[in-house]
Amino acid sequence: MDKQLSYCCPPVLHGALGKRDAEELAATLKALADPVRLQLLSFIAAQPDGEACVCHVTGPVGLSQPTVSHHLKLLHQAGLLQREKRGAWVYYRVIAERLEAVRSALATRAPRAKSARRA
Amino acid sequence: MDKQLSYCCPPVLHGALGKRDAEELAATLKALADPVRLQLLSFIAAQPDGEACVCHVTGPVGLSQPTVSHHLKLLHQAGLLQREKRGAWVYYRVIAERLEAVRSALATRAPRAKSARRA
DNA sequence: CCGAGACATCGAAAGCTGTCAATATCCTTC
């Protein structure tokens, strides 16, 4: 399940995707494709320190602690959240490179002969 | 369900996402989060003309015609595929702007400077 | 060592999803 952090799959629109690649990208997208998990991601990323512990996010999403824990686990397994235990608390942090990898995989073929605006 | 083509939601990582926005982005991501649908998208986009009819894609994905039709419908409803009927055939084409909108929504604290094309 | 708090796991219920065969609908051709 854990491949390279900054790699996900070949871009979707640069040629027919193989079954294996499609499954892998779909797995990551599936982790993202839930409103609660999107809220969790954005909430964590919006914190001043870019991190949050479970007790901190349970309130905002309005779900039970086991349910939030479950969603965080899925995001962690998808490589989108970093998990760090500090004492009795567990802090989660968004792994930006992973999200960037997903974005790259969804990149549209260069629309025109424009300048690539990559840095 | 059908909002503007080139808009999807506020970016995930630019602040805590509202419930409504999260649900909307999740709905689009859910359409993408399936290996068969990713293959369909990439296959269609990889065609010389950038389009394909149903009979053309049924073989490559190896599923029954109704199943493929079902997936294409979901992608169409999510605004990711354009549907055009020509005679007895139906041609699908990837809506690149929509995919770009999803990418923007997943942007990591990216440089804004994009024009909001909303009225 | 004990109690309390934070988080994870388990087990179960309700709902959603992907798939197919059968069937309906629409278009072309004869």
Next chain:
DNA sequence: GAAGGATATTGACAGCTTTCGATGTCTCGG
């Protein structure tokens, strides 16, 4: 207009997801 082919819809079924309450595990403070 009848036949045949291309898509869409329907109905059904298996499997997965989301959610919760109950419970387990770990850590800190005393």
